[in-house]
Amino acid sequence: MSTIWLIVAILTAMGFAYQFGTVKSRRVAAASGAKLHSLPTHYGVLVALWCGLPALAVLLFFWVFEGSIIRALVTAELPEAVRTLPTAQLAVILNRIVALATGFGVAGTPEAFEVEAAARMTQLKNTGYLAMIAVMAAVAVIGASLVLRSMSPKMRARNQVERVVMIALVLCSGVAIVTTVGIVLSMLSEAIRFFNFVHPFDFFFGTVWNPRFATVGTGASGGYGLLPLLWGTVLITIIAMLVAVPIGLMTAVYMAEYASPAVRAFAKPIIEVLAGIPTIVYGFFALTVVGPFLASAGAMIGIEIRATSALTAGLVMGIMIIPFVSSLSDDIITQVPRAMRDGSLGLGATHSETIRRVVLPAALPGIVGAFLLAVSRAIGETMIVVLAAGNAPVLQANPLQAISTITVTIVNQLTGDIDFTSPQSLVAFALGLTLFTMTLGLNVVALYIVRKYREQYE
């Protein structure tokens, strides 16, 4: 809580510093009779920055290191017998000391050394807190007064302020890179820990998925085969694409070439609603509506269809992907130059012949790009398959039976009681790395194709 008040105090101080800076710059200009290099507000902001940024830096430093420094100091003063206790017991004692120091108290009578250490901790905390406030106030005042003193009409305040703005902007756009690096590094490091337990060859080419919750070393490596999961992912993706590509592509063609503006204005947003629905809703829909419907439909014609099967999950995922295919293809079809259509129509081809023989071939690269993006979307989709695919990680080709995918397995391995040091949990990161690599490859190719295509007709 006190941290928030300190930040408020810093912001208030910055407000005052801004005022001082603006007023001072006007006075300097009037006194010297020369024109200021920058606007008075720039001088104000500069003073405020010099006042606030160092103080914030001090606060951040204190916030990060305060706890560990005080703990180290208190631990160093504990009796020899206590200090040499195992880490876990020492931690318990330290927690008791913290409870005493905050005045909350502990159950039972505290020991003499604990009371002493608690008093020491309270004292250190108070001193540290006061010292921090003093340092913050000092750097704020020094920073602000340095700028105020050296202020002259020639001072390039605007350039300095803009440099700070620029640095902030660059740091923000660096977040994207940091995220990607973070994804790759975190997955790699955890996956490597997993590969200490299981040989990569057994993982990538194993045909059995059966991660037993057994103690390490008892032949646990037998069950970590990627192939059944990969096959499940591929099978469901194929089913989804079989649903999404024909419907999506024909929707795009109809919307771009035939539909009247009124129909287009009505139907396009409604179909795009499908893209905005959370996937958990699709999962629930698949589980409670589509699955039972397919099962009873199958029973009617004498085929056994499981309610949770690759077909159910694939079908619903296909519905989800329709708007991706349709709106991307729509954009691409409308980009095909008018002249190509006119040429074909002028030669006497019907509208559909023009579409099939001229427009679609011309748009093909772009459509392939859209298709690949949709595939990458289907591979990474999680909640639909978690709920509707049935979670049966076996290598079998029947789409009417339950199946499991990479994403389902990641969720299964990382929910419930997790121990992040066991291969059962770590395998999720190896699976995630596989998934990331697959989608990354697809995305790079797809984005490259779409980009090339755009340039072609621009």
Next chain:
Amino acid sequence: MSTTSDPSLASPAADAAAPKAASGSTARVRGSLGRRHAAERRFRLVGMLAVILGLSFVAILFGTILNKGLPAFWQASITVPVTFDPNIVKIPPYPQPQQGESPAAYEAEVLQWRTALAGVNWGRIIENALLAELPPDAAKNRRDVSRLVTSGERFRLRDLVQERPGLVGQTVTVKLLADANVDVWVKGNIDRSLPDRQLPLTPNQRRYVEILQEKGLLTESFSTSLFFNVDSRASPASAGLAGAFVGSLYMMLIVILLSVPIGVAAAIYLEEFAPKNRLTDLIEININNLAAVPSIVFGLLGAAVFIIWFRLPLSAPLVGGLVLTLMTLPTIIIATRSTLRAIPPSIRQAAVGLGASRVQTVTHHVLPLALPGILTGAIIGVAQALGETAPLLLIGMSAFVANVPATPMDQSTALPVQIYLWQGNELRNFFEARTSAAIIVLLSLMIVLNGLAIFLRKRFESRW
């Protein structure tokens, strides 16, 4: 095209020179015309079918969810006078802090008082209240009677007394939520012709339900518990979304506070200032890729970085918010960039021509014009984050949490996660409706957000 094999079609000059041949091929074209037009109609029909199919998927999806979920907004409850009989509620007076007592000791005393309160047989109070309304022979079937009311209501009575200890010995009219099975029964969602053993209610209970309904005590009313209660396992009828709401709210606040400023700043840098070089190209490709990375990968990132390395707590909205921030960032950057790109360069040139610096140009002219577009992109990004489930499951949010998180560091669920948890509940015929109701709530929130985005776009859209 392949028509070059037919000279008459290849050039009009050949047509004029050989009228005879032309009439032959014209006849051939005429002859094929019917077939080609039929193909045209077929193609058009297939296109129309695809559109209709897409539209009907939307209709079926919303239709079934509404159909399943709307009834769950009304819930059966029993309104009866409840007497807090001092013979049953035997508790000491509420402790007062003594002089010189340490806070730990006082807390222990309060805890003791609460334990005494929790030890009271609240079920008996509810039974007595119900028995007063039922025929005298019901006293023999106390078990059946007590199970008409959901078990969570006992704790509600306890909380009532905890807030106002003076209630002991008084009689107040309380609306008690009926048990989940009673609710399903009253709604008629159970095939009543099934044999007794398969029905969720005993014959006695069915009789009592009828009596209470005739007396007008057992009624269906708008379910406030769905919105204001936290999740509950022992007492399904009182399970609500309050905890999930607050969890989602915290996460959305974190997403808005972090991803909007960072995303907009990144977009401004890349679009307005960045030099065209390898590094900015790399950042650009990077952002486009991140936008297409599966959300579950961000969940893995969160598990590895925030949970394993930084040792932040599991299930905390803080961690969820950070993960969702990273996930929405590319969406917001891309949306902001396309808005900035749509602003004509003439505006920037005019500002620069009048002596503004580049930063001034952006802050005084470009940003105000881009604001509606940026807001639209931000809202769409937030709506997407609101509905995301998979990454949250990986940072421990699949745990059952039965209180409202007080701070973003507490255990919590989120709306989509609550849907995931409820759909897995064994009490299917009650929770299927409850889950659909939760989905309706989630979808309404998203529709409101998206509607806001559309409104902003329409209201402030400027054509250049």
